[in-house]
Amino acid sequence: MGEVSIITIGDELLSGHTVDTNAVYIGRRLADMGHSVRSMFTVGDSARDIAAVLKRALKSDVIITTGGLGPTKDDITKQTVTDALGTKLVRGATPLANPVGIAPGIFIEEGKTLIFLLPGVPREMKSIFENQVVPLLRQRLASHSLITVTFHTTDISESRIQELIGEIGDTGFLPHHTGVDLRISRKTKGEMEELRKFLKCRLGEALYGEDGDTLEVVVGKLLKSGHLTIGVAESLTGGLVMHRITNVSGSSDYFIGGVVAYSNELKSAILGVKGETLKRYGAVSRQTALEMADGIRKVTGADIGTSTTGIAGPTGGTKKKPIGLVYTAVCGRGRAKCKRNLFKGDRLMIKEMSAQKVLDMVRLYVRAIHTP
Amino acid sequence: MGEVSIITIGDELLSGHTVDTNAVYIGRRLADMGHSVRSMFTVGDSARDIAAVLKRALKSDVIITTGGLGPTKDDITKQTVTDALGTKLVRGATPLANPVGIAPGIFIEEGKTLIFLLPGVPREMKSIFENQVVPLLRQRLASHSLITVTFHTTDISESRIQELIGEIGDTGFLPHHTGVDLRISRKTKGEMEELRKFLKCRLGEALYGEDGDTLEVVVGKLLKSGHLTIGVAESLTGGLVMHRITNVSGSSDYFIGGVVAYSNELKSAILGVKGETLKRYGAVSRQTALEMADGIRKVTGADIGTSTTGIAGPTGGTKKKPIGLVYTAVCGRGRAKCKRNLFKGDRLMIKEMSAQKVLDMVRLYVRAIHTP
Numbered sequence: 001m002g003e004v005s006i007i008t009i010g011d012e013l014l015s016g017h018t019v020d021t022n023a024v025y026i027g028r029r030l031a032d033m034g035h036s037v038r039s040m041f042t043v044g045d046s047a048r049d050i051a052a053v054l055k056r057a058l059k060s061d062v063i064i065t066t067g068g069l070g071p072t073k074d075d076i077t078k079q080t081v082t083d084a085l086g087t088k089l090v091r092g093a094t095p096l097a098n099p100v101g102i103a104p105g106i107f108i109e110e111g112k113t114l115i116f117l118l119p120g121v122p123r124e125m126k127s128i129f130e131n132q133v134v135p136l137l138r139q140r141l142a143s144h145s146l147i148t149v150t151f152h153t154t155d156i157s158e159s160r161i162q163e164l165i166g167e168i169g170d171t172g173f174l175p176h177h178t179g180v181d182l183r184i185s186r187k188t189k190g191e192m193e194e195l196r197k198f199l200k201c202r203l204g205e206a207l208y209g210e211d212g213d214t215l216e217v218v219v220g221k222l223l224k225s226g227h228l229t230i231g232v233a234e235s236l237t238g239g240l241v242m243h244r245i246t247n248v249s250g251s252s253d254y255f256i257g258g259v260v261a262y263s264n265e266l267k268s269a270i271l272g273v274k275g276e277t278l279k280r281y282g283a284v285s286r287q288t289a290l291e292m293a294d295g296i297r298k299v300t301g302a303d304i305g306t307s308t309t310g311i312a313g314p315t316g317g318t319k320k321k322p323i324g325l326v327y328t329a330v331c332g333r334g335r336a337k338c339k340r341n342l343f344k345g346d347r348l349m350i351k352e353m354s355a356q357k358v359l360d361m362v363r364l365y366v367r368a369i370h371t372p
Numbered sequence: 373m374g375e376v377s378i379i380t381i382g383d384e385l386l387s388g389h390t391v392d393t394n395a396v397y398i399g400r401r402l403a404d405m406g407h408s409v410r411s412m413f414t415v416g417d418s419a420r421d422i423a424a425v426l427k428r429a430l431k432s433d434v435i436i437t438t439g440g441l442g443p444t445k446d447d448i449t450k451q452t453v454t455d456a457l458g459t460k461l462v463r464g465a466t467p468l469a470n471p472v473g474i475a476p477g478i479f480i481e482e483g484k485t486l487i488f489l490l491p492g493v494p495r496e497m498k499s500i501f502e503n504q505v506v507p508l509l510r511q512r513l514a515s516h517s518l519i520t521v522t523f524h525t526t527d528i529s530e531s532r533i534q535e536l537i538g539e540i541g542d543t544g545f546l547p548h549h550t551g552v553d554l555r556i557s558r559k560t561k562g563e564m565e566e567l568r569k570f571l572k573c574r575l576g577e578a579l580y581g582e583d584g585d586t587l588e589v590v591v592g593k594l595l596k597s598g599h600l601t602i603g604v605a606e607s608l609t610g611g612l613v614m615h616r617i618t619n620v621s622g623s624s625d626y627f628i629g630g631v632v633a634y635s636n637e638l639k640s641a642i643l644g645v646k647g648e649t650l651k652r653y654g655a656v657s658r659q660t661a662l663e664m665a666d667g668i669r670k671v672t673g674a675d676i677g678t679s680t681t682g683i684a685g686p687t688g689g690t691k692k693k694p695i696g697l698v699y700t701a702v703c704g705r706g707r708a709k710c711k712r713n714l715f716k717g718d719r720l721m722i723k724e725m726s727a728q729k730v731l732d733m734v735r736l737y738v739r740a741i742h743t744p
Contacts, residue, residue: 011544014409015555016399018546023414029386037386039421042395042412049411056428172383174390183387232632238618239611242632246610249686249719256534257638259631260604260614266629266672270642300638314621347621 003038004030004059009067010120011044022066022118022125029129032211033137034146034185035062049181051084058113062137064129067120081117085110096132100124107136114140126292146185147192149210151199154179154360156206164202168195177349178356205364215359216251222363223254223304226370230362231300232258233271233292235309235325237285240355256300261292271295282321284309286338289327293338297331304365306330308358310341324350328358330365337361375410376402377429381439382492383416394438394490394497401501404583405509406518406557407434423456430485434509436501439492452487457482468504472496479508486512518557519564520584523571526551526732528578536574540567540744547719550728552673577736587731588616588623595676598742602734603672604630605643605664607655607681608698612727614724628672633664643667654693656681658710661699665710669703676737678702680730682713684722696722702737709733 006026012018020042027037038060043049057063065081085108096105096116102123103117106117116133118125153161161182174181182199186192199207209218223230232242232255238317239260245251259270264283267273272295273288281287289309297305310326317323324345329338339361343353378398384390392414399409399672410432417440427696429435437453459479468477468488473496474740478489488505490497525533532545533554537543546553554571558564571579581590595602604614617623631642636655639645644667645660653659661681668676682698689695696717701710711733715725 012546014399014412015403015544016401016409017398019396024388024391027386029388031387037388039425040386040412040414045409052428054413056424081588147611171388174384234611236618236625237615238627239606239614239630240630243609243615243723246608246634246684247720247723251610252634255610255634257632257634257642258611259642260618260629261610262618262624262627262629263672269692270629270631299642312618321511329711344568348619351615 003060004062005060006040007065008042013042019231032148047080054084061116066118096128100127148185151182152209153206171304219363220248222366229302230304231302233296233307234260234311237308237355238353256302289329289338291332292330304332308354312347326354330361375432376434377432378412379437380414385414404520409459419452422452438490447697468500472499520557523554524581525578564573591735592620594738601674602676603668603674605668605679606632606686609680609723609727628674661701665701676704680726685717698726702733
């Protein structure tokens with residue numbers, strides 16, 4: 001397990017106007033490979049600053065820099081590194097081919113430290129990182145590497161997870177407003193497989209996927225393998241549920257379409273929600289959610305209809321129906337489920353929690369009818 | 373203009389599984405205030421590493437740390453700083469009240485360096501930063517501060533902007549796949565006002581907003597002030613256009629609703645796209661886009677109807693209709709516009725560029741009918 005320093009270079013990163021996705025990407029990939037990122041530095045396009053952090057980082061086993069390599073005036077990393085490490089470098093430097101851009105990466109061994117200089121354009125950085133840096137690290141630091149998997153859960157609290165799984169070691173909890181991720185490392189594939197079984201047993205349906213699995217990917221796979229189609233009716237989520245579903249390539253196989261019915265008129269006109277229901281229970285109610293889900297199922301001819309209706313805020317809440325009150329529903333032929341949720345957060349968070357909830361209900365619904 | 377170092381602390385940041393939004397937030401706010409962020413450091417919850425970067429950062433005028441302050445075992449920042457700077461610190465430290473959480477921030481003056489220790493929870497960090505750090509910095513470093521504004525453009529290239537505005541000084545270009553932002557600093561309000569007029573004159577309609585203005589916010593204001601309503605029909609964007617519109621609080625005043633018609637059947641059944649049109653020109657065509665926009669206008673009873681249809685990829689492209697071919701349309705009573713776009717990028721980027729394009733068409737459409 002090597003100690004790594006990541007150095008990202010660029011004035012635009014310091015001003016906070018370009019989010020440093022490179023450091024996040026590299027950090028995550030290295031952590032997944034079992035390496036320990038010791039520190040991350042971000043400096044501007046200044047030779048003096050680059051040289052200073054580089055010298056500090058030389059204590060690490062691996063240094064990865066991004067940015068400052070390119071055909072522009074900002075291209076100062078290479079020269080600075082050469083200056084900082086002396087002439088030996090020039091001899092020991094190996095170019096790393098860049099199949100998707102102009103500037104190649106550079107690989108240098110300085111004492112026991114492996115140094116990789118990568119371009120700052122994320123697409124180019126990723127290409128060189130995956131195709132050349134990862135194999136080189138595997139080869140040089142292979143004996144140390146751990147297997148790390150991120151397990152995704154939703155609709156369960158961090159403390160409840162801790163209660164259920166106890167102290168199992170090498171576990172990081174990453175709570176988000178839409179669920180809790182668990183990053184767990186093990187030495188061998190066998191140990192990881194055992195852990196996977198343990199988590200499935202303890203966490204049950206709350207565990208929905210691993211690593212790159214998003215909830216929409218998992219739901220898509222379930223719908224596809226069950227030969228089921230879906231239609232979506234949204235109110236407060238305003239299109240987010242469908243946006244997530246259609247981010248998955250191939251979603252047209254199971255997603256027929258849907259309606260965002262913000263106004264009550266549209267809820268009645270397209271989805272067939274009864275005027276009487278809206279009048280008696282209101283747009284934010286169990287009854288309306290169920291009629292919306294049933295309505296979109298009929299309009300689209302899908303096997304499954306699903307819906308959201310609620311109050312995203314920051315205005316529009318009342319004592320009886322506060323901001324964050326959201327009904328989510330799913331229905332198929334003959335079966336229907338509706339849940340009353342009370343979410344806390346800002347407008348976007350409430351939309352996101354609602355979308356996550358309804359996708360999760362679809363997942364459980366499909367699993368219930370199709371579990372072998 | 374003070375030189376600032378930002379230090380973010382937390383193991384979870386190094387593993388790349390929590391994106392370091394704090395550093396981005398602080399960097400942006402300080403840049404807006406005219407300060408220069410010299411470097412950003414991210415270290416884990418290790419006293420040795422925190423002390424090392426802190427000592428390095430002492431050359432700056434201002435140091436801001438986030439994380440490692442709290443009622444948990446990770447709460448090591450305070451002790452480490454005390455150790456690193458010696459006993460003087462304890463006497464010179466001022467607590468910064470935290471109205472939204474438990475752990476207060478801490479303010480320390482060490483020689484000419486102002487040090488702020490803030491909690492890692494973004495909501496708490498922001499509250500203390502805005503209410504206490506910003507006023508303190510204004511007071512201590514006031515004479516240096518610049519006015520910085522970010523101007524947002526779309527549908528214009530970086531090189532074309534450069535051609536149009538020439539060399540105007542203190543300008544940073546931030547190109548995204550949905551537009552180019554310009555960050556420009558000036559010494560006085562008067563100078564900024566002059567610049568604003570100059571940019572409006574040179575960039576014309578490509579300039580859509582400043583600072584916090586997103587395109588959906590700008591479109592929302594235009595619709596509201598024109599007393600206009602809108603309905604949206606989406607195909608490839610899959611709900612993203614409506615998700616963006618409904619992220620704006622108060623959007624229910626002008627957004628009635630819309631349809632995501634992924635299947636051809638739904639395009640006909642709800643939006644009234646003619647079978648003949650789909651057969652003759654295909655779903656991805658000018659004719660279908662226009663019929664979708666007109667259809668959703670009729671269904672929702674809105675003043676304006678808008679639509680997207682195209683191929684997001686990564687599959688489904690043909691020689692005649694490649695991935696990235698997108699038609700975007702907008703129509704009102706009697707007027708209709710449709711644009712053929714050819715976007716380059718991955719699935720999500722093509723969705724995002726399409727959504728941006730259609731929102732921009734709505735903006736220009738409303739401006740054309742309502743410009744005083």
